[in-house]
Each structure stands twice: as C-alpha cells, then as structure tokens.
Amino acid sequence: MKFYRSHVLVCVDPECLAKGAHDILDGLQDELVYQGLIDEVQVLETSRIGGCANGPEIVVYPEGVHYVGLSVDQLPFLVEEHFLKGRVVESLLAKEVKRADEELGPPKPKEVRVVLRNCGKIDPENIEDYIAEDGYQALGKVLSEMTPEQVIEEVLASGLRGRGGAGFPTGRKWQFCRSAPGSPKYIICNADEGDPGAFMNRRVLEGDPHSVIEGMIIAAYAIGASRGYIYCRAEYPVAVRTLNIAIKQARNLGLLGDDILGSGFSFDLEVRMGAGAFVCGEETALMASIEGKRGEPRPRPPFPAVKGLWGKPTNINNVETYANVPQIILKGAQWFASMGTEKSKGTKTFAIAGDVNNTGLIEVPLGITLREVIFDIGEGIKGGKKFKAVQTGGPMGGCLPEQYLDMPVDYESLTAAGSIMGSGGMIVMDEDTCMVDIARFFMEFTQDESCGKCTPCRVGTRRILEILERICDGHGKDGDIETLEMLCQQIKATSLCGLGQGAPNPVESTLKHFRHEYEAHIYEKRCPAKVCRGLIHYRISDNVCTGCMVCARNCPVEAISGERRQVHYIDPDICIRCGICQQVCNFNAVEVY
Amino acid sequence: MLKILEKIPDTDPLAAPEQRAIIDDILERNKDVPGATMVVLSELQSRIGHISPAMQAYVAQKLRVPLSEVNGVVSFYSFFTTQPKGRYIFKFCLGTACYVRGTPQLIDKAQQVLGIKLGETTPDGQITLETCRCVGACSQAPVAMVNEDIHGRIRPNKLPQIIRRYQLKQKNGKDEA
C-alpha cells in the first residue's frame, strides 16, 4: 500500500458540484502532478454533512484545515503554499464561526453522531476506510459469537425504533419476520426518502454506505433472509452509484455472497431504483414496485413480515434504522438505550431547512427540545424575523407554533401535538409565511402523489385542495372551515394507506393552531402574511423609486411602465402578483398592501 | 405479434439500428431478473430518453408480460415519458424549502423568457420546462436542476443568464460544461 503524507477531501455534494467541485478535483490532481507531489498527497472525493454554502470546499488531513470558496486559478498557489512550503493559506480558510467548519471537526455541543459518525471523514468509495473505523466488526461478532435470537434480543433491548416514520420497535419487527413460515425471506432497505426538505438518508448513503449494508447483513442473519434489496429513489443517482461500488467491494472481501466470512451464512444484495412516485415510500407500494408493478399500496394485514415481496416474509426498514444496528451490536444495547428518552431511544438525524440561519443536517439525541434545535443549533430565524411555525414529518406531518418550542422531540410528543416524527425533515417558517398557503402547498403535493387506488384519498384530497385554493384566491365563504374539518376526519378514517391517512395532517394542524389566518382570508379577504396572490396588491412608492427600470425589465407580464429616472407604475389589471419586482428592487420601493 | 409492432413509425427508436441495439441489449441483460419490467423501463428511459408506445409493446413481448401491465407501469411513474424531451430539461424544485424560498416566481420568469408552459418543450427541441420534488439541496433553495447540474440560490433576474448559457452551449455544439 502506498503511503501518503496528506489527504485532500474534496466535497462533491450537489451544492458544491454546482459551483464547480469537479474542476477543483481535476485541477488539484493536475497541479499535484505538476509540482511533483502526486505520490505524497492523495485526493479523495467526499460527501460533506450540511450546507456547502461557501463551496467548493476541501479539507486537508491530517491537519484538518478547511478551505472554502475555491476557484481553479487559486490552486497553483494553494498547492505550493500548503503542500510544498507547509504554510496555511489564511485567505482561503473557512471562517471560524461557520458551522460548516465544525461539521468536520467535533460536533456541536448538543449533537451526538452515531449514524453520521463517518460522513465526511471517510472515503465512501473505499471499504478499507470503513473497516479502519471498526467497520464490519459487528458483523464478525454476530457471525462468530451470536445466535440470530441473541441478535434480536440485543436490538430489542436497545429500544431502537424505526426511523422511517411510524417508529415501530425494530427488534419486534425482526422477531415477527423470523418466526413467520416460508422461504426464502427478504430484507429491504427503504431509501426512497420522498419527503420534500429531507435529505438525511442521502447523506448516509453517499457518505457511509457500508454502515447501511452491514446493518442489512446483520438483519438478514437475524431473520434468516437470503436476499436483500435497497430501494433508492431515482433522484439520487450519486447514492445509487456509491451503493453499487460499496456492494461490489463487500462482495470482493467475502462480506456478501456465499458463506460469508466462512460462517456458512449466505446473503446477497442489490440496488433497485424508483421512478419518481412518492407513494413508493410506503412499504407495500415499495414492494409492488420492486416486483416491477405499479407502486400501489395494498391493505395491511397481512404485514410484510408475513406476506411481503413475492408473497414471502419480508423485513423492511429505513436507511437510518439499519445504519444504527452495527453500533448497537458493537457498543451494546445499554449504550444505545442511555441516549434519548424513556420511550424514544438513541439519536435521530434531522434536516433543517427554511427560514433559519443555519440550514443543514444534524444528529441529536431524541428528547431535545424544538427550541434547542431551531435556536441553538439552527441559530435562529433568518434576517432577525419572528418565528412562526415549524413543520415536521413531511407532507403527512403538521405545523407546530411557538408554544410547542419547549416540547421534547420524540415519537409520542410529536404525535400528541398533531404532527409526526416522520423521517426527520424540519422546515422552519418565519412570520412572512402564510399558513393557509402552506396547507394548500402540502395538499397539492399529496393530491398529486395520491396513487388513486382508494376513493377517500383520490377524491377527498382533491376536494380539500379546491377549497383551499378558493380561500387563497379570496373566494372563501362561510362554512369552508367546517367542511374542511369534516373532510379531514373522513379521509383519515377511511383511506387505504398511510398517505391518505396522513394527508389531512397539515390542514388539521394549521386549522388548529392558525385558525385566525383562515378566518382572515375567508371573512376579511385579507392574507395576514401578504402571500396569497388573490388577496394582495403591489405598488411602487413614489418617494423611494429611483426609476432604475430593474423591476420593469424583470416583470414577467410587462405590467410595469415608466421611463428611466421616472417613478414607475404597476398596472393592477395586468399584474399577476408574483412578487419578482419586490425581490429585485434594490431600493425597497415596492410595497405590498 | 402485437399489432403496433407490425408497423413501427420511422421516427421510433426501434426503427433506428443503433438505438434498437441498445434496447435489445437492455432486454437481453435483464430478462431473467425478478421484477424485470421496472429495471428495463428505468434503463430505457435513461439511455433512450423516452419510452414510445412501440417500445412498450416490444418490452411486453420480450418479457412476456401483458402490454397493459407495461403501459400501466409507464403511466404510473412520473420519471417515465412517452415522448422525447428537450436536450436540456429544466426541473424547478417544488419541495417545501424551495417553494417557500421562491420557486413559483422562477417558474413565471422561465415561462416568460422561453415562451412555453410547464411540461412543454421549445420548438427547437432544446429546452423542456418541468418541476420536480426536493432534490436534496434544500440549503441552496430555490433550486433548479438542468439535466445533472444543480443551480442553487437562483434569483429571478439571474435566471435568463442561466437559460442563455445552455442555449449558447448547444449553439456552439458543446454538450459538456
């Protein structure tokens, strides 16, 4: 093996790729060759955790120096200074305060990394890197020292619950599948991650794929499964590629395939891709999709553990659930159960997005409060605005207002508050967000993604959407709120799968916590947050406008008139209230009323 | 033999020998895979760019599944399309993070600049406008994906430049950025 004195990790997340990370990769290689350092310095691709706001960026190990905002023409200087002369280039260093910097170093005080421990630290395309971090040790321990029953016992004792949404105890699920008659048995990893605003699973798949694969092999051993599938959404091509490389490497080392590590246990794995249907995240729809059919859910029971893929007993868990397993086996159930709350053990990853200063990915022990997440880790609301609501659990979750900020984040508390844990998306909204509009947005999503198999979901969501659209357009009428409430209840009670049963949640939770906003729309024909196009008007304020023409040039419908250096005018009959003029005006001359 | 296969339109990928070879290769490699329909269709979509009615019939015949089943799958998943799309597909993210940070305005602007509506392709066959769900770059919201490239933090007034870049790229005959 070659010995390198330095390793350069180049971030190849979409964010950084968009800013030219590929050019940096190539440029670095070229420059290292040119300066005769290529045998001493190794360049690796990595998937970073969280916001790459200042990309493209690299980290140099062993020093752990983090450079950001690179451009190709800075590389010759950087390589010469850092690698030849051994001097850190101060001007390119990441700012101390940036969370992006600390993400690679020690986690934030309130963060605990279990699932994300290797992300950004190891080369996901090199199995040796994972093995160096105790990778596949848990598998060795399981195969040589533990019976399948003991594995299940350990997972049960840890209190691990499913991270894909419902939070069902993982050990119990494995028990059911193990005791179900029939063979072969199958293992599935749900990597469909369809909730908008959620990208936790993607980071793990792209940054530490072997932790998921190892967890799946252990689960297969515990259940007695011989074949596994990872169902990954088509929107994640990098994750699919990384997984395929990882599977091949594991196979080459005898960690997958026949007679794994000489134990007599055989298991193999392949990746299947989705094709852009949200409902395929639901377990029965997902299995139909792997079978090559339309991804339509079916009623449960029978549960997958009894009758799953091709009618055989099947265990299906989320990416993060599997990624926890090797650590539980290695460090023990006690260690895992020492984190979290009484009923919700361990850590959970969250993707924080929306109007918060620090967007990105975090991993925290369950039981942390929403306030700690949004204000301590997320560093509060952008632009000093006021917090209005946080949406958790994706399109089947709910919006929680300020009075819930001190609530602990765990499965039971979130459900009691009218939301759900879901897969871990958290979208923070400031005072400029209209909650009726948000409810309409989520309804549009579920309406669009409803597979159409059952009537309450297909027709009911459409009815709700129509009413919400009417309210947002300024045509709401007395009785709408009551109709919405009735529809929500009925859809919840009668839908076939979790999609329809959860679809009313965003409407119900906003009706409960922000009823006054609905009332303002319906009875006063007013959108308090000044968002809904049917209820607002734009005008240009005479004494601020400088006549720079920027708004007129950017108006998509040419509603703005006026000569250079003269006050402009918006024709209300042409204006479609898109708000572009307000966004592009450099002088804050556009007002909403 | 399915009727539609007796008279394949000249413009169909099946009528072009090179594309036909790709299609046959995909079918040959995957015909024994359990649940082959999805695997084959995904590969066809990414290699050929769309799945025409004739191609669906061809797949049904080779995999020995009813045409109705193949068609059912194609129509169910939003990634599968039955008609060719533009060379550059602009997908505006309508995930929650992007929505609250201004995707609707971007779409208005794009429609104005290109003179086409969502789901349509420019007459020169170069640019298609679409929306998509979260692409996992939420911290860059609002985000648009153009083929494999991701553009983040787009302001409506910067959008024409981005569109222009792709139009020029195709004019210079250069496909790679």
Ligand SMILES: Cc1cc2nc3c(=O)[nH]c(=O)nc-3n(C[C@H](O)[C@H](O)[C@H](O)COP(=O)(O)O)c2cc1C
């Ligand atoms: C409409 C719908 C979408 C879902 N999407 C996902 C998803 O994207 N990822 C996921 O892991 N689970 C998703 N689930 C939950 C799965 O059905 C299933 O409960 C989960 O994969 C089980 O794994 P776990 O026990 O590890 O959580 C979804 C459920 C529904 C009803």
Ligand code: FES
């Ligand atoms: S919501 Fe657009 S990238 Fe996530």
